[in-house]
Amino acid sequence: MAEQDKPSKRVQPRIARRKDVAELAQVSPSTVSLVLNNTPGPRIPDATRQRIIDAANQLGYQPNAVARALVTGKTMTIGVVFHYIGNPFYDTASSWLNGAWSVFHPHEYRILLGEGDEEKPLAGLYRQRGVDGMLMLVPPTSPEDQDKELQFMIEADFPCCAIGARLKADIGDYVDTDNFGAAKMMTEKLIQAGHKRIMHITGPHLFNSSAMDRLNGYKQALKENGIEIDESLIRYGNYTGTMGEDLLNEAMDEGVKFTAIFAANASTAHFAIKLLRKRGLDVPKDVSITAIDRPYQNEPLDYELVTYQQDTYGIGKKAGELLLERIMSDEVLPSRNCYVEGTFIDGNTIHPV
Amino acid sequence: MAEQDKPSKRVQPRIARRKDVAELAQVSPSTVSLVLNNTPGPRIPDATRQRIIDAANQLGYQPNAVARALVTGKTMTIGVVFHYIGNPFYDTASSWLNGAWSVFHPHEYRILLGEGDEEKPLAGLYRQRGVDGMLMLVPPTSPEDQDKELQFMIEADFPCCAIGARLKADIGDYVDTDNFGAAKMMTEKLIQAGHKRIMHITGPHLFNSSAMDRLNGYKQALKENGIEIDESLIRYGNYTGTMGEDLLNEAMDEGVKFTAIFAANASTAHFAIKLLRKRGLDVPKDVSITAIDRPYQNEPLDYELVTYQQDTYGIGKKAGELLLERIMSDEVLPSRNCYVEGTFIDGNTIHPV
DNA sequence: ATATCTTGGTAACATGGGTTATCAACGCTA
DNA sequence: TAGCGTTGATAACCCATGTTACCAAGATAT
Numbered sequence: 001m002a003e004q005d006k007p008s009k010r011v012q013p014r015i016a017r018r019k020d021v022a023e024l025a026q027v028s029p030s031t032v033s034l035v036l037n038n039t040p041g042p043r044i045p046d047a048t049r050q051r052i053i054d055a056a057n058q059l060g061y062q063p064n065a066v067a068r069a070l071v072t073g074k075t076m077t078i079g080v081v082f083h084y085i086g087n088p089f090y091d092t093a094s095s096w097l098n099g100a101w102s103v104f105h106p107h108e109y110r111i112l113l114g115e116g117d118e119e120k121p122l123a124g125l126y127r128q129r130g131v132d133g134m135l136m137l138v139p140p141t142s143p144e145d146q147d148k149e150l151q152f153m154i155e156a157d158f159p160c161c162a163i164g165a166r167l168k169a170d171i172g173d174y175v176d177t178d179n180f181g182a183a184k185m186m187t188e189k190l191i192q193a194g195h196k197r198i199m200h201i202t203g204p205h206l207f208n209s210s211a212m213d214r215l216n217g218y219k220q221a222l223k224e225n226g227i228e229i230d231e232s233l234i235r236y237g238n239y240t241g242t243m244g245e246d247l248l249n250e251a252m253d254e255g256v257k258f259t260a261i262f263a264a265n266a267s268t269a270h271f272a273i274k275l276l277r278k279r280g281l282d283v284p285k286d287v288s289i290t291a292i293d294r295p296y297q298n299e300p301l302d303y304e305l306v307t308y309q310q311d312t313y314g315i316g317k318k319a320g321e322l323l324l325e326r327i328m329s330d331e332v333l334p335s336r337n338c339y340v341e342g343t344f345i346d347g348n349t350i351h352p353v
Numbered sequence: 354m355a356e357q358d359k360p361s362k363r364v365q366p367r368i369a370r371r372k373d374v375a376e377l378a379q380v381s382p383s384t385v386s387l388v389l390n391n392t393p394g395p396r397i398p399d400a401t402r403q404r405i406i407d408a409a410n411q412l413g414y415q416p417n418a419v420a421r422a423l424v425t426g427k428t429m430t431i432g433v434v435f436h437y438i439g440n441p442f443y444d445t446a447s448s449w450l451n452g453a454w455s456v457f458h459p460h461e462y463r464i465l466l467g468e469g470d471e472e473k474p475l476a477g478l479y480r481q482r483g484v485d486g487m488l489m490l491v492p493p494t495s496p497e498d499q500d501k502e503l504q505f506m507i508e509a510d511f512p513c514c515a516i517g518a519r520l521k522a523d524i525g526d527y528v529d530t531d532n533f534g535a536a537k538m539m540t541e542k543l544i545q546a547g548h549k550r551i552m553h554i555t556g557p558h559l560f561n562s563s564a565m566d567r568l569n570g571y572k573q574a575l576k577e578n579g580i581e582i583d584e585s586l587i588r589y590g591n592y593t594g595t596m597g598e599d600l601l602n603e604a605m606d607e608g609v610k611f612t613a614i615f616a617a618n619a620s621t622a623h624f625a626i627k628l629l630r631k632r633g634l635d636v637p638k639d640v641s642i643t644a645i646d647r648p649y650q651n652e653p654l655d656y657e658l659v660t661y662q663q664d665t666y667g668i669g670k671k672a673g674e675l676l677l678e679r680i681m682s683d684e685v686l687p688s689r690n691c692y693v694e695g696t697f698i699d700g701n702t703i704h705p706v
Numbered sequence: 707a708t709a710t711c712t713t714g715g716t717a718a719c720a721t722g723g724g725t726t727a728t729c730a731a732c733g734c735t736a
Numbered sequence: 737t738a739g740c741g742t743t744g745a746t747a748a749c750c751c752a753t754g755t756t757a758c759c760a761a762g763a764t765a766t
Contacts, residue, residue: 015480015509018723028746033724041726043743060505065481066428067722069419071751077465094446097466110483111466112430113450127368128418129752130463152413156368302655370752381716386754394756396713420752423721482722 016059025055032056036063078104078323079131081114092312093137096163099316100135103324126153133159133327135319136167159326161319166209170335172326175319178339179210179292182308183217185344186290187262189306191225194353195260195288198222201247201272203239203264211239214264214292232256239264241271248272252279259287259353266293269305273349284351294345304347314340369412378408385409389416431457431676432484434467445665446490449516452669453488456677479506486512486680488672489520512679514672519562523688525679528672531692532563532645535661536570538697539643540615542659544578547706548613548641551575554600554625556592556617564592567617567645585609592617594624601625605632612640612706619646622658626702637704647698657700667693 014020022029027048034042035052055061069075080100082093097111104111112131125131134153150169153160160172167174190198200218203211215234222229233256235247244263248271251258263269269291273283281287283303290306318340326333367373375382380401387395388405408414422428433453435446450464457464465484478484487506503522506513513525520527543551553571556564568587575582586609588600597616601624604611616622622644626636634640636656643659671693679686 015482015505029723030725030746030748031744034745037724039725042745045744048744060480062477062480063724064423064722065483066419066422067751068724069751070417070423070722070753071724073751075419101466113454113464113466127413127415129368130418152368372752382753383716383718383755384714387715390754392755395715398714401714416754417752420721421754423723423752424754426721 016056016061018061018063020059021052021055021061024059025052027052073129074132075130076108077110077112077131079112079114079125079134081125081134081136095312096137096316096319099313099318100320102317103320107324109324126156126158133161133323134172135161135163135323137163157332159323161323161326163315163319164210166337173319173322173336173338175315175322175338175340176210177292177308177310177315177342179213180217180220181339182292182310182342183214183262183264184221185217186292186306186308187218187221188225189290189350190260190262190288191221191227193260193288193350196227196353197230197233197258198227198260198262199233199235199248199251199256199258200262201235201237201244201264201268203237203268205236208239211264218262233258237264237268239268241267244268245271245275248275260350261287261289263289263291266291266295266305266307269307270295273303284349288351289349303349305345306347306349307345309343309345311340311342369409369414371414371416373412374405374408374414377412378405380405426482427485428483429461430463430465430484431673432465432467432478432487434478434487434489448665449490449669449672452666452671453673455670456673460677462677479509479511486514486676487525488514488516488676490516510685512676514676514679516668516672517563519690526672526675526689526691528668528675528691528693529563530645530661530663530668530695532566533570533573534692535645535663535695536567536615536617537574538570539645539659539661540571540574541578542643542703543613543615543641544574544580546613546641546703549580549706550583550586550611551580551613551615552586552588552601552604552609552611553615554588554590554597554617554621556590556621558589561592564617571615586611590617590621592621594620597621598624598628601628613703614640614642616642616644619644619648619658619660622660623648626656637702641704642702656702658698659700659702660698662696662698664693664695 018029018032022032025032025048031044031048032052033039035044035049036056065076078100080097101111109132112125114125114134114136125134150167150171152158154169154171158171160167162172162174164176166176187198187200198218200215202215205211205215218234219229232251232254235244235251237243237247244267248261261269261272263272269289273289276283276287283289288306292308292310294305294307294309295301318338322336322338371382371385375385378385378401384397384401385405386392388397388402389409418429431453433450454464462485465478467478467487467489478487503520503524505511507522507524511524513520515525515527517529519529540551540553551571553568555568558564558568571587572582585604585607588597588604590596590600597620601614614622614625616625622642626642629636629640636642641659645661645663647658647660647662648654671691675689675691
């Protein structure tokens with residue numbers, strides 16, 4: 001039987017290894033490590049140091065990150081897990097990422113985009129030792145699955161930070177907007193303008209803590225102002241504009257009376273306004289609207305929503321800081337909750353009753 | 354001198370290694386590899402196989418990705434290098450990413466976000482052996498630096514794909530919109546409506562091939578229609594809306610006459626329209642506008658731009674496919690250029706002269 | 707009984723670099 | 737000259753895996 005040749009591989013010019021540098025500089029590989037890593041302790045005279053540094057430069061040597069990760073146990077990589085309905089990466093992700101990036105980049109940490117897989121959403125990155133910490137934006141699975149998946153990470157006190165939704169499991173930190181407070185404030189703005197029949201189109205409150213918090217903030221505002229909660233005014237949505245539109249349509253067809261809407265998020269508000277107009281109503285004359293976040297940040301639309309704009313960049317940054325601290329720390333830090341303040345935008349979508 | 358204790362580390366429950374599985378299954382570590390990787394050749398009876406699989410499940414074993422990468426030389430990671438003025442990740446990045454993701458995810462490739470560092474933009478990821486291939490969105494440095502930085506990768510035929518701008522260096526593939534064709538088409542739309550004095554606000558044409566191609570497309574359209582190129586109508590911008598606004602302002606202050614604008618990108622168009630309105634002009638009655646791309650994809654604004662919408666998801670997907678093919682292939686593939694078709698949007702920003 | 711084949715599996719090496727115990731050579735002192 | 741400290745560096749081990757050459761034991765053929 002003829003021995004089979006290996007398939008011919010791309011011919012790659014050998015990338016310099018420690019050994020190559022060592023040979024060129026006439027020292028042992030260990031010495032190269034000692035010098036290039038500036039390891040304290042061993043005394044290497046400047047002449048030798050320089051010889052090694054020159055050799056390294058000449059060869060364009062950079063230590064193999066994989067080998068280094070194997071021996072140090074640190075990959076210098078942060079896993080970022082995004083999840084959104086049907087879309088691993090969604091629009092606003094970029095400002096979160098930029099915030100986190102601003103923290104990690106100076107420390108030479110890289111960002112690895114997460115699994116996005118329904119079956120093994122998180123554990124993979126951790127159990128395969130691929131990352132040193134994890135930033136989670138929106139829990140990837142239902143609460144039950146989470147617990148199972150997160151079990152490994154919890155037991156290991158694996159450095160984690162959740163953004164935009166609290167994890168059910170008590171693991172790592174949580175950074176977000178004060179959704180409860182923001183929702184309460186946005187509802188109060190309507191109440192202060194004299195509104196009493198305020199509809200709330202919610203987010204997926206069963207699976208997402210921010211949606212739940214906003215719903216509770218809405219209820220609290222009503223309570224504190226002596227307005228009875230009318231369940232027919234609460235429409236359970238999922239943060240998508242189309243769903244919000246359908247719910248509103250339905251409510252109006254049912255003949256539910258209201259003079260204002262507090263929408264759980266920007267997209268819901270945007271589509272609600274579109275629908276109201278389509279049905280011949282004026283915003284805000286006929287219906288006032290507040291929300292959380294604003295469609296198309298920083299850009300003028302033909303209305304200016306009264307809203308509470310989350311500081312997504314700030315949230316990403318803060319989350320990065322907490323996570324980095326957690327990674328650096330030798331001790332197990334307690335879980336921390338952290339709210340990043342947003343901005344109230346006083347638009348033109350409220351009209352006094 | 355008292356011997357110093359190592360700082361106490363987080364106590365982590367030991368993550369199962371191959372060795373642990375081997376012990377539990379009463380076999381050698383090698384056998385574990387053979388079974389779990391389904392290595393062809395060695396004959397392991399089903400009973401033993403099952404014992405190993407059970408042990409692995411029981412321990413939640415997943416092979417250490419780092420060790421595996423070291424020995425195989427494949428990290429199963431794609432580097433994605435984004436660069437934009439001041440912003441490592443910009444808004445539309447998400448659709449590119451989603452396109453690329455749709456290709457890589459099924460093959461178990463992960464995405465590592467690139468350097469974003471002016472000094473060592475690309476070489477790091479490659480030379481440190483961190484990634485198996487690279488997707489580059491917008492060249493990170495000036496053309497000169499690129500050549501120097503890319504030298505290593507070129508010599509190695511390192512799998513690369515550029516998106517949104519050709520690299521000067523001949524390395525890997527290039528996927529983009531047909532910028533020349535699109536620009537020509539958008540200029541022709543204006544010409545067909547009778548316009549002859551058409552201003553073009555460009556992108557950074559000295560550093561970015563897409564901006565250059567669009568400029569050339571604009572010129573070509575004029576030429577083919579017998580319209581002389583008037584340099585005072587070409588304003589050299591950089592794709593940012595604010596810059597475009599300034600340039601337009603300047604041109605108008607200079608008293609340059611024009612009846613239409615072909616804007617190099619969406620942001621430029623958007624800000625141009627805002628400025629024109631601010632200066633009391635109507636779009637399109639006084640000034641017609643076309644562009645490439647549309648501000649705020651998929652959402653209605655109070656105008657509908659006549660534009661050529663790039664298929665960013667498609668570009669990301671195509672780039673992913675070419676890159677993957679390149680990574681999988683043992684041979685050195687020739688450089689390929691590939692245009693992904695976009696969509697013409699027939700808006701309302703053209704008015705016949 | 708001996709040679710040969712098959713089955714089932716393992717030992718050993720390689721990957722590239724961090725870390726530490728150790729060591730040779732040299733100069734100085736008693 | 738022996739003993740000792742210092743300087744300058746290195747050999748050896750470790751990380752967790754993939755891979756291949758090899759081997760022991762039993763079965764079969766001669």
